[in-house]
Amino acid sequence: MTDAGDDAPLSTKKDGHSSQDAASLGLEARGGDLLARSVTINRPKAELYRFWRDFSNLPKIMDNIVRIDVIDQQTSHWVVKGPGGKEVEWDATITQDLPDEAIAWASKDASDISNSGRIEFRDAGLRGTVVTATILYDAPAGLIGKAIAKLSQREPGIQARRDLRRFKQLMETGEIATNARTRKQHEEEMA
Template sequence: MTDTRQDDAPPATAKASSVTAAEAQAFGGSKGDSIAARAVTINKPADELYAYWRDFANLSTFMDNVVEISPIDTKRSHWVVKAPGGRTVEWDAIVTEERDGQLIAWESAEGADVANAGRVEFRDAGARGTVVTATITYDPPAGLIGKVIAKMFQREPAIQARRDLRRFKQLMETGEIATGARNRAEHEERDA
């Protein structure tokens, strides 16, 4: 796929284009009909960001809804993620494409609670650092109703992608994630 966009935005949010069926398919569109895409510039080298992200066990340090990611082998991992109503959903993810320092793409295995696929790209931004773009396609449980419920509980992937990338930026640039006045236990009590 040739990228003719004039900005750093991911395909789903770029001003100069809209997501076509072919682009959704390229990002794993067979695993869902909803697409979420976000980008952030992080003042760190692409190789360092890629290495941290590629160790999937690290993702729970900045992805708020991730309960646990357990590596199965070099290409597969098991995910447990918070869902609305105090539930969790689980799936096995399979790495489908990988380029050191540049790209990680995945898709959920058959039988996933939430069918999903996506990719995270790491592009050099010169003196600014690295543009990290996350694009996810997913099939919300219970279709449109499930998507609305997920939004109400702030568990919808588009909302989470923006927040997770912001936390990833904070963690990589400062070594910590800024939090509000309320602590995690208070948030979990409120969200339960």
């Protein structure tokens, strides 16, 4: 049981999360699994916020995104690679937009994956900006889907860590280091 004086992050809590927990993190209660990942990026927070707020940039850093269709300033449609090669989709609405500080979202009802989340940008002085992604979600197909997602490296905790690492690389160096060949490289080699 969590002590009322416990100052550990809620994302470390092992016994589930309440809607009150989600609200304290600035999230809507959409899902039962909570994760949070952070990275420090040596760039100003305003620059990082602007990159993230333009959702067309996110497929550059998020390996599992097939596409994001921006419907309007508040709503977008996400298509993501799911476990077992199945694509999952949802519409998301921005629930909070604090320029240069944070963006929060929640999936709409009847989504393949119920989720909500928040990306925060906090000043880290001479070190740049601490970027924290907090996501609350329900794994498709419950525990079996969660296990398949982990085995196929599509589990949101694994993806969030990798996506933030790619974001750091792109923002600090202008490119994402990889040992994988792109489709274009493969086609050029075959020609």
